[in-house]
Amino acid sequence: MTSLWHPFASMAAVVNSELVIERGKGVFVWDSTGKQYLDATASLWYCQVGHGRTEIVEAMRTQALALEAYHTFGDFANPPALALAKRVAAMSPNPDSKVFLTSGGSDSVDTAAKIARRYFQLTGEPERTVLITRSWAYHGMHGYGTSLAGITGNADGIGPLVPDVVLVPWDSAAAVAEAIDRVGADRIAGFFCEPVIGAGGVRPAPEGYLKETRAMTAEAGALYIADEVITGFCRTGDWFASNRFSLEPDLLTFAKGVTSGYLPAGGVIAAPRVWEPFYAEGAPLFRHGYTYSGHPTVAAAGLANLDIMEREQLSARALHWESKLVEGLDSLMDHPLVGGHRSGVGFLGALVLDPQRLAADPDLPVKAYKAVRARGVISRAIGGDALQISPPLTITDGEFEQMLAGFRRGLDDLT
Ligand SMILES: Cc1ncc(COP(=O)(O)O)c(C=O)c1O
Missing domain, CATH: 3.40.640.10 (Type I PLP-dependent aspartate aminotransferase-like (Major domain))
Structure with missing residues (x-):
């Protein structure tokens, strides 16, 4: 059993199921089993320049x-x-x-x-x-x-x-x-x-x-x-x-x-x-x-x-991604689990889950981020109804597409 008392955690749930992150490079991190994840939250909103610089x-x-x-x-x-x-x-x-x-x-x-x-x-x-x-x-x-x-x-x-x-x-x-x-x-x-x-x-x-x-x-x-x-x-x-x-x-x-x-x-x-x-x-x-x-x-x-x-002119990068993120989240709107998104100022957004599905299952945000994570993209439940998206500002076009695909596949697995 772990001796690490995790912040913002239900320890009874976490105690035997920690996700141990061992390595990072760019927008990616790897866990202790070697599985790769795209870090769509830049850890806790902070890793602007990417990992491993x-x-x-x-x-x-x-x-x-x-x-x-x-x-x-x-x-x-x-x-x-x-x-x-x-x-x-x-x-x-x-x-x-x-x-x-x-x-x-x-x-x-x-x-x-x-x-x-x-x-x-x-x-x-x-x-x-x-x-x-x-x-x-x-x-x-x-x-x-x-x-x-x-x-x-x-x-x-x-x-x-x-x-x-x-x-x-x-x-x-x-x-x-x-x-x-x-x-x-x-x-x-x-x-x-x-x-x-x-x-x-x-x-x-x-x-x-x-x-x-x-x-x-x-x-x-x-x-x-x-x-x-x-x-x-x-x-x-x-x-x-x-x-x-x-x-x-x-x-x-x-x-x-x-x-x-x-x-x-x-x-x-x-x-x-x-x-x-x-x-x-x-x-x-x-x-x-x-x-x-x-x-x-x-x-x-x-x-x-x-x-x-x-x-690397990361402010300009954030402005570039600001509109791309709105478009990218728009492209997920056809998904039955998606109800909307909050975005449009800077490179941060929330993918909002469908309100009816959420009313039927208040655990949906947690299930959703776990499903997305299983597909190799790290997100988080925020605001009671949504998933966090705030990757490193250095993300490439291909990685951005990979991130959106991970969200879609994860949500598909839940439907
Ligand atoms: C707006 C805002 N203020 C303060 C804090 C607290 O920062 P820290 O966790 O570094 O103490 C956070 C953390 O996410 C935050 O988002």
């Missing part, structure tokens, strides 16, 4: 031989952390931003939530504590992230959470306005928004939603916090969806694609409005940070990964 591994090795690890608390820094922060700040839609480095997306969300509340303490509005979040939102699994969960169930069963969180329907800007009115504009600290909801089932924001909510948040004097853990680093056709949609968020959380997952990393980009009071002469110490914030080997992996993204 020796360039990143070499950069990690070179850095580790010089200085494998050192912290960045207080006045400590190291060259790769400085370079990565500078490079990511320059990608921000807001000029003159600063970057707080973390070890992942959940760290970044909790960091952003604490920065938001702390910001208002520093600027003389301590009553601004309320954070607005959306149904279907996934903001990680730390304390704040769990409290901000919009996926039913992700915040259940553990008792009291962070207070002062308001949940609104994900697709209604009017609901955000109504929440601000109800709570009082002067009590709102921030609005958390995934420009495309990811783990909650790939739900691009409705037309006009991002701009409208951005304007309302600004009018309320609150902070706009774009959670770009999935949408960042080329996935939505630019460095960030915020650049593409001219969002200029006050805070932007990132992770995953910053290293394509070669080592765990994340961070928060803060616009000048936010960082200035923290940097002011005499400002109190911000008692926050993580042991591995700015870890040099991690940062070196990030820098090498960004080199590949620039050289």
Whole structure:
């Protein structure tokens, strides 16, 4: 019996049936029996540049031989952390931003939530504590992230959470306005928004939603916090969806694609409005940070990964695949198990199962991804009704066709 306690797993089901992934190259991975799979989820949405890029591994090795690890608390820094922060700040839609480095997306969300509340303490509005979040939102699994969960169930069963969180329907800007009115504009600290909801089932924001909510948040004097853990680093056709949609968020959380997952990393980009009071002469110490914030080997992996993204123009690739994915998913619409798809912003999509079949068998998404996996394509059940599609951005035309064929064959096996 395994000693590995898996995340997001029913261990009774997993305990004697683990899928042990041993190797990866490009869009493919191989399990311990030698079976090949096309990685249609880029692991957990992060492997933008594909698996097995020796360039990143070499950069990690070179850095580790010089200085494998050192912290960045207080006045400590190291060259790769400085370079990565500078490079990511320059990608921000807001000029003159600063970057707080973390070890992942959940760290970044909790960091952003604490920065938001702390910001208002520093600027003389301590009553601004309320954070607005959306149904279907996934903001990680730390304390704040769990409290901000919009996926039913992700915040259940553990008792009291962070207070002062308001949940609104994900697709209604009017609901955000109504929440601000109800709570009082002067009590709102921030609005958390995934420009495309990811783990909650790939739900691009409705037309006009991002701009409208951005304007309302600004009018309320609150902070706009774009959670770009999935949408960042080329996935939505630019460095960030915020650049593409001219969002200029006050805070932007990132992770995953910053290293394509070669080592765990994340961070928060803060616009000048936010960082200035923290940097002011005499400002109190911000008692926050993580042991591995700015870890040099991690940062070196990030820098090498960004080199590949620039050289191979992966934002342009994502835009190329954006429309191809819509067409590809359209081509599966004739299948009796398929009810639709959610896609159209960047290279991520959800293949939605037929609602009647789903009503008759709520386990259908799990059965469907397992059938597709048996046909050599890794997907995942998301959003309660759909299968995730977000392959590495480096996928070729032939591999893309192979992926669609795997979905069709897997679904055929279920009918
Ligand atoms: C939008 C978003 N925020 C935060 C997180 C949490 O990131 P991590 O699992 O790296 O802690 C995720 C993870 O999928 C995410 O999709």
